[in-house]
Every structure is written in C-alpha cells, then in structure tokens.
Amino acid sequence: MRRVNAYFENENHAEGVTARLQALRVENVTVEEIPEDNNNLVELFKRLVRAEDEAHTHKPQLLSFEVVDEDYAKAKKIIEDSKGRISEEEVS
DSSP, rough: EEEEEEEEEEEEHHHHHHHHHSOOOEEEEEEEEEEEEEOHHHHHHHSSSOGGGGGGGGOOEEEEEEEOGGGGGHHHHHHHHTOOOEEEOOOO
C-alpha cells in the first residue's frame, strides 16, 4: 500500500476526489483544512496554486489516504484531473 497526501485549493475539490476514490481500494481517507499556522504547508500550497488563482482566497485542504499499489495510478490520475498535488510514501 501507499500513503498519499494530496493538496487541493479548496474543500470542494478535495471532497469531489474523496467521492471518486471510493471506487478504488482505499483506506483511512480523511480531508482536513491545512491550518494557517502550519507555515510550511501553506507556503508550499501557495507556490503550487496557479498564478491566475492568486487573487482568490482559498482554504487549502489536505486529503490523506492509503491505496493498494494496483490502484495507485488510477488514484493519481483522479487527483491530477481535479487540480490536486500529490506526495506519497510506501506503507508497510
């Protein structure tokens, strides 16, 4: 399995992906707002947001889950199609 953290501009994008991931073999799915006092994640997110979106106020969201290796490519595509950014790690 792989643990995936995906970052989104807003809750709607994160929740939409959560619904689409239910068709895959995923576990421990959570969505939470990235706290503003977490400067490292907020700054990373700001760098990832497209330039034309900078004028908008966003509440960046973190979607975390574990996915079986066979479904990872599908999960990654769902996230990328929904304007998400991924970081991942292997889970033993």
